[in-house]
Amino acid sequence: MIQQIYPVPAHNFLYELNKDFHFAAAHYIADEEAGKCQYTHGHTYFVNVTIAGNTLDSTGFLINFKTIKDLIHNRFDHSTLNKDPAFLDAQGDYFPTTEVVARSIYDIIQGHLETLANKPVCLQVFLRETPTSYCIYRPKGGAER
Numbered sequence: 001m002i003q004q005i006y007p008v009p010a011h012n013f014l015y016e017l018n019k020d021f022h023f024a025a026a027h028y029i030a031d032e033e034a035g036k037c038q039y040t041h042g043h044t045y046f047v048n049v050t051i052a053g054n055t056l057d058s059t060g061f062l063i064n065f066k067t068i069k070d071l072i073h074n075r076f077d078h079s080t081l082n083k084d085p086a087f088l089d090a091q092g093d094y095f096p097t098t099e100v101v102a103r104s105i106y107d108i109i110q111g112h113l114e115t116l117a118n119k120p121v122c123l124q125v126f127l128r129e130t131p132t133s134y135c136i137y138r139p140k141g142g143a144e145r
Protein backbone atom coordinates (compact mmCIF):
# COMPACT_ATOMS: atom_id res chain seq x y z
CA MET A 1 0.00 0.00 0.00
CA ILE A 2 1.25 3.48 -0.78
CA GLN A 3 2.43 5.25 2.44
CA GLN A 4 2.90 1.96 4.25
CA ILE A 5 6.18 1.47 6.15
CA TYR A 6 7.81 -1.84 5.23
CA PRO A 7 10.13 -4.05 7.29
CA VAL A 8 13.74 -3.79 6.11
CA PRO A 9 16.74 -5.78 7.39
CA ALA A 10 19.30 -3.91 9.49
CA HIS A 11 22.28 -2.67 7.49
CA ASN A 12 25.20 -0.25 7.69
CA PHE A 13 24.73 1.67 4.45
CA LEU A 14 24.65 5.48 4.77
CA TYR A 15 21.59 5.89 2.56
CA GLU A 16 18.44 3.80 2.26
CA LEU A 17 15.93 4.79 -0.39
CA ASN A 18 12.40 3.42 -0.80
CA LYS A 19 10.15 3.76 -3.83
CA ASP A 20 6.46 2.78 -3.92
CA PHE A 21 4.58 2.30 -7.17
CA HIS A 22 1.95 0.05 -8.66
CA PHE A 23 1.17 -1.64 -11.94
CA ALA A 24 -1.82 -3.50 -13.34
CA ALA A 25 -1.24 -6.87 -14.98
CA ALA A 26 -2.90 -10.14 -15.89
CA HIS A 27 -1.46 -13.55 -15.12
CA TYR A 28 -2.24 -17.19 -14.60
CA ILE A 29 -0.46 -19.98 -12.76
CA ALA A 30 -0.41 -22.94 -15.15
CA ASP A 31 -0.81 -25.65 -12.53
CA GLU A 32 -3.92 -27.34 -11.14
CA GLU A 33 -2.53 -26.72 -7.63
CA ALA A 34 -3.24 -23.02 -8.21
CA GLY A 35 -7.01 -23.65 -8.20
CA LYS A 36 -8.91 -20.66 -9.61
CA CYS A 37 -5.59 -18.87 -10.20
CA GLN A 38 -4.81 -21.26 -13.08
CA TYR A 39 -7.23 -19.16 -15.13
CA THR A 40 -6.26 -15.73 -16.46
CA HIS A 41 -7.11 -12.95 -14.00
CA GLY A 42 -5.70 -9.56 -13.07
CA HIS A 43 -4.23 -7.68 -10.14
CA THR A 44 -3.08 -4.20 -9.28
CA TYR A 45 0.34 -5.05 -7.88
CA PHE A 46 1.77 -2.70 -5.24
CA VAL A 47 5.55 -2.61 -5.13
CA ASN A 48 8.02 -1.20 -2.63
CA VAL A 49 11.68 -1.32 -3.62
CA THR A 50 14.45 -0.69 -1.06
CA ILE A 51 17.84 0.45 -2.38
CA ALA A 52 20.88 1.29 -0.27
CA GLY A 53 24.39 2.58 -0.78
CA ASN A 54 27.19 4.76 0.52
CA THR A 55 27.87 6.99 -2.48
CA LEU A 56 25.62 9.49 -4.28
CA ASP A 57 25.87 10.33 -7.97
CA SER A 58 26.67 13.77 -9.41
CA THR A 59 23.01 14.80 -8.94
CA GLY A 60 23.01 13.84 -5.26
CA PHE A 61 20.88 10.75 -5.99
CA LEU A 62 21.51 7.19 -4.91
CA ILE A 63 19.34 6.54 -7.96
CA ASN A 64 16.54 8.65 -9.44
CA PHE A 65 13.18 7.47 -8.00
CA LYS A 66 11.72 7.70 -11.52
CA THR A 67 14.25 5.25 -12.89
CA ILE A 68 13.24 2.60 -10.36
CA LYS A 69 9.57 2.92 -11.28
CA ASP A 70 10.20 3.08 -15.03
CA LEU A 71 12.30 -0.11 -15.05
CA ILE A 72 9.31 -2.12 -13.82
CA HIS A 73 6.21 -0.10 -14.71
CA ASN A 74 7.18 0.41 -18.37
CA ARG A 75 7.75 -3.32 -18.75
CA PHE A 76 4.82 -4.87 -16.85
CA ASP A 77 1.96 -2.34 -16.63
CA HIS A 78 -1.11 -3.47 -18.60
CA SER A 79 0.66 -6.62 -19.73
CA THR A 80 0.06 -10.34 -19.40
CA LEU A 81 2.98 -11.40 -17.22
CA ASN A 82 3.08 -14.90 -18.69
CA LYS A 83 4.11 -13.41 -22.05
CA ASP A 84 7.13 -11.62 -20.58
CA PRO A 85 10.52 -13.33 -21.17
CA ALA A 86 11.05 -13.43 -17.39
CA PHE A 87 8.19 -15.92 -17.04
CA LEU A 88 8.25 -17.78 -20.36
CA ASP A 89 10.14 -20.83 -19.11
CA ALA A 90 7.47 -23.50 -18.60
CA GLN A 91 8.64 -24.61 -15.16
CA GLY A 92 7.18 -23.93 -11.73
CA ASP A 93 10.05 -21.69 -10.70
CA TYR A 94 9.15 -19.35 -13.58
CA PHE A 95 5.36 -19.18 -13.26
CA PRO A 96 4.47 -15.56 -12.38
CA THR A 97 3.61 -16.25 -8.76
CA THR A 98 4.01 -13.45 -6.22
CA GLU A 99 7.35 -14.98 -5.21
CA VAL A 100 8.69 -15.25 -8.76
CA VAL A 101 7.46 -11.78 -9.78
CA ALA A 102 9.13 -10.28 -6.67
CA ARG A 103 12.39 -12.08 -7.53
CA SER A 104 12.18 -10.94 -11.16
CA ILE A 105 11.64 -7.32 -10.11
CA TYR A 106 14.74 -7.66 -7.92
CA ASP A 107 16.76 -9.12 -10.83
CA ILE A 108 15.74 -6.30 -13.19
CA ILE A 109 16.54 -3.56 -10.68
CA GLN A 110 19.77 -5.06 -9.39
CA GLY A 111 20.93 -5.63 -12.97
CA HIS A 112 20.50 -1.91 -13.63
CA LEU A 113 22.16 -0.85 -10.37
CA GLU A 114 25.26 -2.82 -11.34
CA THR A 115 25.71 -0.52 -14.35
CA LEU A 116 25.91 2.59 -12.12
CA ALA A 117 29.24 4.03 -11.03
CA ASN A 118 28.08 4.65 -7.44
CA LYS A 119 27.05 0.95 -7.09
CA PRO A 120 23.87 1.06 -4.98
CA VAL A 121 22.30 -2.30 -4.14
CA CYS A 122 18.74 -3.52 -3.91
CA LEU A 123 18.05 -4.84 -0.38
CA GLN A 124 14.51 -6.04 -0.89
CA VAL A 125 11.41 -6.04 -3.04
CA PHE A 126 8.02 -6.02 -1.32
CA LEU A 127 5.25 -7.11 -3.69
CA ARG A 128 1.58 -7.04 -2.73
CA GLU A 129 -0.60 -9.04 -5.11
CA THR A 130 -3.96 -8.78 -3.32
CA PRO A 131 -5.22 -6.95 -0.23
CA THR A 132 -4.40 -10.10 1.77
CA SER A 133 -1.30 -11.53 0.03
CA TYR A 134 2.24 -10.25 -0.37
CA CYS A 135 5.82 -11.49 -0.66
CA ILE A 136 9.14 -9.93 0.32
CA TYR A 137 12.19 -11.01 -1.70
CA ARG A 138 15.63 -10.39 -0.20
CA PRO A 139 18.85 -11.55 -1.86
CA LYS A 140 21.09 -13.65 0.36
CA GLY A 141 23.81 -11.52 1.90
CA GLY A 142 22.15 -8.30 0.69
CA ALA A 143 22.43 -6.30 3.91
CA GLU A 144 26.06 -7.33 4.53
CA ARG A 145 27.44 -6.00 1.27
Ligand SMILES: Nc1nc2c(c(=O)[nH]1)N=C([C@H](O)[C@H](O)COP(=O)(O)OP(=O)(O)OP(=O)(O)O)CN2
Residues within 6 Å of the ligand: 029, 034, 037, 096, 097, 098, 099, 129, 130, 132, 133
Ligand atom coordinates in the same frame (compact mmCIF):
# COMPACT_ATOMS: atom_id res chain seq x y z
N1 LIG B 1 2.41 -18.86 -2.46
C1 LIG B 1 1.49 -18.41 -3.37
N2 LIG B 1 0.23 -18.81 -3.29
C2 LIG B 1 -0.68 -18.34 -4.18
C3 LIG B 1 -0.29 -17.43 -5.17
C4 LIG B 1 1.08 -17.03 -5.24
O1 LIG B 1 1.48 -16.24 -6.09
N3 LIG B 1 1.93 -17.53 -4.32
N4 LIG B 1 -1.20 -16.91 -6.02
C5 LIG B 1 -2.47 -17.21 -5.95
C6 LIG B 1 -3.45 -16.54 -6.86
O2 LIG B 1 -2.79 -16.12 -8.05
C7 LIG B 1 -4.22 -15.31 -6.29
O3 LIG B 1 -3.98 -14.18 -7.12
C8 LIG B 1 -3.92 -14.87 -4.92
O4 LIG B 1 -4.50 -15.79 -4.04
P1 LIG B 1 -5.24 -15.49 -2.67
O5 LIG B 1 -4.42 -14.68 -1.73
O6 LIG B 1 -5.70 -16.81 -2.20
O7 LIG B 1 -6.45 -14.55 -3.15
P2 LIG B 1 -7.90 -14.39 -2.53
O8 LIG B 1 -8.33 -13.01 -2.87
O9 LIG B 1 -8.78 -15.47 -3.03
O10 LIG B 1 -7.65 -14.55 -0.97
P3 LIG B 1 -8.57 -14.15 0.29
O11 LIG B 1 -8.07 -15.06 1.39
O12 LIG B 1 -9.99 -14.41 -0.09
O13 LIG B 1 -8.31 -12.73 0.59
C9 LIG B 1 -2.96 -18.24 -5.01
N5 LIG B 1 -1.95 -18.72 -4.10
Ligand SMILES: [Zn+2]
Residues within 6 Å of the ligand: 027, 037, 041, 042, 043, 129
Ligand atom coordinates in the same frame (compact mmCIF):
# COMPACT_ATOMS: atom_id res chain seq x y z
ZN1 LIG C 1 -3.25 -13.87 -9.25
